[in-house]
Amino acid sequence: MSDQLNETKHTFDGIEEHDNPLPGWWLGIFYVTIALAVFYVPYYHFMHPEKLPAAAWEAENKAIAEKRQAEAEMAPAGPSLAEKYEAGGWQESAKADFITFCSPCHAADGGGGIGPNFTDDYYIHGGTFENLVNVINEGVPEKGMISWKTSLKPTQIENLAFYVHSLRGTTPATAKEPQGQKVNQNGEFIAEETP
Amino acid sequence: MSMEKFRYDDKIVRQFLWATTIWGIVGMLVGVIIAIQLAYWPANTGLPWLTFGRLRPLHTNAVIFAFAGNSIFAGMYYSTQRLLKTRMYSDTLSKIHFWGWQIIIVAAALTLPLGITTSKEYAELEWPIDLAITFVWVIMAINYFGTIVKRRERHMYVAIWFYIASIVTVAILHIFNSLEVPVSFLKSYSVYAGVQDALVQWWYGHNAVAFFLTTPFLGLMYYFMPKAANGPIYSYRLSIIHFWSLIFLYIWTGPHHLLFSALPDWAQTVGMLFSLMLIAPSWGGMINGLLTLRGGWDKLREDPILKFLVVAITFYGMSTFEGPMLSIKSLNVLSHFSDWTISHVHGGALGWNGFLTFGMIYWLIPRLYKRELYSKTLATAHFWMGLLGILIYMLSMYISGLTQGLMLLDFDKDGYLVYPNFVETVLTVIPFYWLRAFGGLLYLTGVLVMLYNIIKTTAGAKDLADTEAEAAPYERKPLTGKFHHILEAKPLTFTVLTAVAILIGGIVEIVPMLAVESNIPSIASVKPYSPLELVGRDLYIREGCVGCHSQMIRPLRAETERYGTYSKAGEFVYDHPFLWGSKRTGPDLHRIGGKYPNLWHYRHMENPRAVISGSIMPEYTWLLERDLNLKSLPDKLKAMASIGVPYDKDTIASAISDAQAQAKTISDDLAANGIEGSENKEIIALIAYLQRLGTDIKK
Incomplete structure (x- = not known):
């Protein structure tokens, strides 16, 4: 070992200290991290402030919103909600989503709990497919129904509306008392006194 | 020698x-x-x-x-x-x-x-x-x-x-x-x-x-x-x-x-x-x-x-x-x-x-x-x-x-959370x-x-x-x-x-944060907590909710899609102490206010699995049983006022009755949904606090 010794030749409680030079790779790491700091600050804070978190978030959201709008405008007019409902194929996935996302408040069989009962003929915000899709999308914040449009896809939401519609007339284990107004077969309010 | x-x-x-x-x-x-x-x-x-x-x-x-x-x-x-x-x-x-x-x-x-x-x-x-x-x-x-x-x-x-x-x-x-x-x-x-x-x-x-x-x-x-x-x-x-x-x-x-x-x-x-x-x-x-x-x-x-x-x-x-x-x-x-x-x-x-x-x-x-x-x-x-x-x-x-x-963080190709x-x-x-x-x-x-x-x-x-x-x-x-x-x-x-x-x-780092206002842009609609919400916040602190739940939504799409818009500095000016948290075992709570009905929170605290299937959160049944302690409210408001939270004399004087009044609106709502006798229980204050979280910015 060709260690460089400490010129003081002093020991502390028998502990000897040598005085080897600082390892080059160690100094290298130190210099590189300092240099990085010198470049990082002007790059992000002066040259490209649009890359800082909040600005980057705004830009990303804007890009996605524009893309979705363009796609919606380009998309050919598809079948109506009623046609999709009739076409079927949504039952299985909608049931799974209903159990995961809706059952905590509306019960797994749609009998209601924290939220309203789906098995009766009464609706608070209307029972047409359009009404249902709208409520699921936007929520009813003052009643505690949350908006699902950021967590579920448009097709998932449509399918949930179909599933909710299909629950009408079934018999749940425990049915919550009817809320809202009576609706007709299509889910439109019909003139009648509230229950 | x-x-x-x-x-x-x-x-x-x-x-x-x-x-x-x-x-x-x-x-x-x-x-x-x-x-x-x-x-x-x-x-x-x-x-x-x-x-x-x-x-x-x-x-x-x-x-x-x-x-x-x-x-x-x-x-x-x-x-x-x-x-x-x-x-x-x-x-x-x-x-x-x-x-x-x-x-x-x-x-x-x-x-x-x-x-x-x-x-x-x-x-x-x-x-x-x-x-x-x-x-x-x-x-x-x-x-x-x-x-x-x-x-x-x-x-x-x-x-x-x-x-x-x-x-x-x-x-x-x-x-x-x-x-x-x-x-x-x-x-x-x-x-x-x-x-x-x-x-x-x-x-x-x-x-x-x-x-x-x-x-x-x-x-x-x-x-x-x-x-x-x-x-x-x-x-x-x-x-x-x-x-x-x-x-x-x-x-x-x-x-x-x-x-x-x-x-x-x-x-x-x-x-x-x-x-x-x-x-x-x-x-x-x-x-x-x-x-x-x-x-x-x-x-x-x-x-x-x-x-x-x-x-x-x-x-x-x-x-x-x-x-x-x-x-x-x-x-x-x-x-x-x-x-x-x-x-x-x-x-x-x-x-x-x-x-x-x-x-x-x-x-x-x-x-x-x-x-x-x-x-x-x-x-x-x-x-x-x-x-x-x-x-x-x-x-x-x-x-x-x-x-x-x-x-x-996972998004699918259409930009929806997976x-x-x-x-x-x-x-x-x-x-x-x-x-x-x-x-x-x-x-x-x-x-x-x-x-x-x-x-x-x-x-x-x-x-x-x-x-x-x-x-x-x-x-x-x-x-x-x-x-x-x-x-x-x-x-x-x-x-x-x-x-x-x-x-x-x-x-x-710290002096500019305390002295320079532009570091924390103020938001006019952000107001101090009501007395009952303050009591609820103290319960949140007591139970260590912050150990599993953050109150800090980061400006990332994965978070804003999941929780709501990101948290702003000006929203926390009355938060003594801050409760941002450092670990999410459960979801972020900064925008939980108004998201669910009172009944949801009541059921959730009683048995989290009743509303979130598979949840690993403990049951907090004692919150449903223990009586609310509002006695120390005037002291709490005074302490807050002494460090700059704008509670005036009248608010401090009427703190207890204000809290009782707010508690009544929540317990009445619960009663309408079949939960009786919750009026003076701790859960009411916690619900009041949770329902307030992150809502001021929407006003």
Whole structure:
């Protein structure tokens, strides 16, 4: 070992200290991290402030919103909600989503709990497919129904509306008392006194 | 030259050694319990004082301040006396320090499970205990600097530098982070609010890691490593460079706990860049420690003490590389709030602090009891159990953090969250929670083996005399040599320079945050909490909700799609203390207000699984049963008013009746949905608080 010794030749409680030079790779790491700091600050804070978190978030959201709008405008007019409902194929996935996302408040069989009962003929915000899709999308914040449009896809939401519609007339284990107004077969309010 | 004879105080070292062993076992046992609670929620037992939220701070405080703390003091008292060739300044002060510290630990162990907490991480203890900590710390400092004054060795060895830096800095950190206004004997509010509180807290919190878990342990390493290896320290000049750069740079890094938060961008950048610059200074200590063994690596095969020390230093090197990597903003997006951070801190705590402590204990016990270690085989078995335990622990948490972190950020090609349901990501990692609990249990079992070993070693020992030593008296002759060599003989100047080095970073970061308004743009619609909401917030603090739920939505699409728009600095100006949290075992709650009906919250607290299938949250049934205590409300509002929350005289005077009125609206709503008799229960205040969260900005 060709260690460089400490010129003081002093020991502390028998502990000897040598005085080897600082390892080059160690100094290298130190210099590189300092240099990085010198470049990082002007790059992000002066040259490209649009890359800082909040600005980057705004830009990303804007890009996605524009893309979705363009796609919606380009998309050919598809079948109506009623046609999709009739076409079927949504039952299985909608049931799974209903159990995961809706059952905590509306019960797994749609009998209601924290939220309203789906098995009766009464609706608070209307029972047409359009009404249902709208409520699921936007929520009813003052009643505690949350908006699902950021967590579920448009097709998932449509399918949930179909599933909710299909629950009408079934018999749940425990049915919550009817809320809202009576609706007709299509889910439109019909003139009648509230229950 | 005549030699002076004197005796070292060995008894105080033995006392601290036993304290670190016993408290270590307690702290780790609590750790295993809370690990099981995360894997299996019924292990929360349904008793308020045994739920995860209340036990987690007990675990962190016990392992940091009781286990690591007593370990530091044991090694510091042993090595300082020998390095300075003198007995401690005062046996009485040593005793006050020892017993005072143990009383503080007992006070922590009693108050935290009772929900008496400030909620600030690693600073949870309430104000009377904060004062006691300050008192005991000052006693220790007087004793320590007194010892330096009456030293016989003129120059201070590098271990002493690190002890001095630790004593000075921890005092400053503790005092400034603990500034709080008392409401009653066991309740206070932080004087800082929101962003400012967060910055001060993480200036403290990260530097508790630095100046409680790193610098004192480097001091221990600089003494016990060359002693155990019987070799010279690699480089004196490396000691100098890495000591000063480490203490100067470390203090700046706190904001890396607040990346993508409402903290201003400039402060976040400072936190990240200084963390990266810290790699080399941290590694300086690793190089000096590991290279002490150069030419003697074969000793590792035989000696369990060296095994512990070398692995400890290796974990130090890994943690101080991983830390800066996690401070890089783009990686932090993934790792923050996840189990990756848990993996990281346990690499430091179990690997570096734990193994260094065990190596030191095995080295010290035979010397302090003047007999051979009972079993080297058992010590070696402890080493392998510990190492395996750490690896299982860290790997399981690393995989868990990575898995959940990636799931939470995952978007499909249409830009929708792949896992919108938070609990799904939690359930995915439950197997790793079991594995982690097993790793922790293995580590704890190793410590129990050590306990058995040292009990066998020390059994029947009595009338142990203090070690006799002799040294030449302190000689006052002109100092020669290089600048730093001379500085090492001037403890006062050295201490002042140390204080200057550690104050700069804190001042540059914190003063602008307190003084410059543009750092926290105000939002006109943000108003103080109503009296009932304030009571609910205190319940949220009492139950330790912040241990699993953040209140900080980062400006990331994955978060704003999931939780709502991101959190702004101006929303927290009345939050004394801030409750941003550091770990998301459950979802963020900053925009929970108005999201669900009151009934949902009621059912959720009664049985989380009634509304969230698969939830691992404990049941909080006692909130539904316990009566609300509104008595102290006027005092709470007065305390808040004294630190700048605009509660006027009328609001304070009518606080109780206002709270009752607000409670009635909530309980009436619950009654309309079939829940009767909830009007004066604690749950009502908690619901009021949750329903308010994050809603002001929408007005």
